[in-house]
Amino acid sequence: MALYGPSTATASVTANTNLVTVTGMDLTIVTPGMTISLGARDRKTGDAWIIGAVTPNGANGGTLITAGSIPTGYANAPFVIDTTGYLGTDVSYAAATSLSLLQTLATLFGPATNLYSGARQIVLDKLASTALGRIAFAIAGRTWGDLVHREYAYTPTGGSQIATQVMELRAFPDGSTPIDALRVDLSAGTVDFRQNEMAMASAATVDLGSAPAGRVVITGSAAILSFGAGKNLTRLLRFTAARTLTHNATSLILPASANIVTAAGDTALATSDSAGNWRVRHYTRATGYPLISPQVVSGNCGATGIPAGVTRYFAHGIVAVAASQAYQPAGRRGRFSKLRVATPGPPGAGETWMITLQKLFSDTALTCTISGSGSNDASDLVNSVLFEASDRWSLKVVSSAGATGTNCILFSMLFEAID
Structure with missing residues (x-):
C-alpha cells in the first residue's frame, strides 16, 4: 500500500464531524475510497477513516469528507493517507480493523506472552515531552472520555507557574473540550477529583448511593429515616428546608444520638461502612450555632x-x-x-x-x-x-x-x- 503525507502537511477536524481540512499537501492525487489516519506520521497502524469526497485547493491542500464521523478532534495534526483505494463498505472496513486490533491484543495478552518476566504491559511511549499518552473511549451517540498522561502547568495565586506530570481521567460533555474528572499528580503521588452536586427529594429513604455525585442537595420537608444501602461512600449534604433526620443506632447514627431537625442552609458530612450503615460525622448549622x-x-x-x-x-x-x-x-x-x-x-x-x-x-x-x-x-x-x-x-x-x-x-x- 502506498502511504502519503508530507512532513509539513497538517490536518484539522472537529470532534464528531467528518469535514477534514488539510494544509500543505496537493490533494489532486487523493480520490474517494482512500483512507486517512490522523495524529502521527511515524506509524501505519491506527484508526483509518474512509475518504468519501475530496475538494482540492491547489497545491496548498483542501478538504476531505470522510464516510463516517470522527469522534476525536484534531488541530493541525500530522496524518497519513493510504492511496490504495478501499472498495468495501464502512461496516466491513470497521470489522476488518477491529479484527486486526483483537488479533494484536490476543497476541499481547495471550498465555504464551511473557513480557518483562511476566508483567504484561501496554506502553504508550512518545519521544516528545509535550506529547500525550492517551486512550480515548468513544461510542456513537454517547458522551465520550479519555485517560491521558500529559504535562500540567498551573500558577498558584501570588506564585510562579508550576509544571508537573499528571494522569487524568477526562470527560468531553460537548464532544470536543475535555473536563478533568480525576487528576493524579505523578510527581507527588496525590489525587485531585471533581465532585458534582445533584438534587434529591427528601423521603423516608434518600438513597445517597444511587446518584454519581459527592455532593447532594436534599429538597423537600419529608422526614428521613434512611440514606439507603450504599457501601463505603462519602457524601456532603446540603439541606434546603426543615425536615427531621431520624436517629438509628445502627443504620443512621446521628451526633448526640438524637433526631436532628434541619434548616435551610445546614450542611452535613455522612459516610457509610462496608455494610451500608451510615453515620453523620459532622453537622453544621447555617446560623453558625453549634448542634449541641x-x-x-x-x-x-x-x-x-x-x-x-x-x-x-x-x-x-x-x-x-x-x-x-x-x-x-x-x-x-x-x-x-x-x-x-x-x-x-x-x-x-x-x-x-x-x-x-x-x-x-x-x-x-x-x-x-x-x-x-x-x-x-x-x-x-x-x-x-x-x-x-x-x-x-x-x-x-x-x-x-x-x-x-x-x-x-x-x-x-x-x-x-x-x-
Whole structure:
C-alpha cells in the first residue's frame, strides 16, 4: 500500500464531524475510497477513516469528507493517507480493523506472552515531552472520555507557574473540550477529583448511593429515616428546608444520638461502612450555632423541710407535694444528663434519699440515691434523657421511712440543647 503525507502537511477536524481540512499537501492525487489516519506520521497502524469526497485547493491542500464521523478532534495534526483505494463498505472496513486490533491484543495478552518476566504491559511511549499518552473511549451517540498522561502547568495565586506530570481521567460533555474528572499528580503521588452536586427529594429513604455525585442537595420537608444501602461512600449534604433526620443506632447514627431537625442552609458530612450503615460525622448549622449547646442547670431546693417517709418534688427554691407545683419548662429541645445531688448531712444508717428526674409526671432513667450514714452526695453520670422544648421537668425525692429529715438539697445537671 502506498502511504502519503508530507512532513509539513497538517490536518484539522472537529470532534464528531467528518469535514477534514488539510494544509500543505496537493490533494489532486487523493480520490474517494482512500483512507486517512490522523495524529502521527511515524506509524501505519491506527484508526483509518474512509475518504468519501475530496475538494482540492491547489497545491496548498483542501478538504476531505470522510464516510463516517470522527469522534476525536484534531488541530493541525500530522496524518497519513493510504492511496490504495478501499472498495468495501464502512461496516466491513470497521470489522476488518477491529479484527486486526483483537488479533494484536490476543497476541499481547495471550498465555504464551511473557513480557518483562511476566508483567504484561501496554506502553504508550512518545519521544516528545509535550506529547500525550492517551486512550480515548468513544461510542456513537454517547458522551465520550479519555485517560491521558500529559504535562500540567498551573500558577498558584501570588506564585510562579508550576509544571508537573499528571494522569487524568477526562470527560468531553460537548464532544470536543475535555473536563478533568480525576487528576493524579505523578510527581507527588496525590489525587485531585471533581465532585458534582445533584438534587434529591427528601423521603423516608434518600438513597445517597444511587446518584454519581459527592455532593447532594436534599429538597423537600419529608422526614428521613434512611440514606439507603450504599457501601463505603462519602457524601456532603446540603439541606434546603426543615425536615427531621431520624436517629438509628445502627443504620443512621446521628451526633448526640438524637433526631436532628434541619434548616435551610445546614450542611452535613455522612459516610457509610462496608455494610451500608451510615453515620453523620459532622453537622453544621447555617446560623453558625453549634448542634449541641451544653449548659449547667443547678440550684438549691431551699429551707423547706423534707421529713422521713414522704415523696416531694423540687426545683430551685421550690419544694412541693405535687409535681405540677414544681415543674419547670425545658424551653429548648435537648438532653439532661450528669445528675449530681448533695444534702447537709446523710440520711442515716440503713436509710436513703432517692432523687429522680421527672418528665411530665413520669420517672426517667436519670436517678441516684444517697444512702447510709457515711455519705451526703450521689450522682448518675451514665444515663441521659431527651426533652422536647415543650416538656417540663422536676426532681422527685423519696425519703425512706426512718431517714433523717433534710432540706437545702443542692443539685446540678448538664443540659445539652440540640435544637
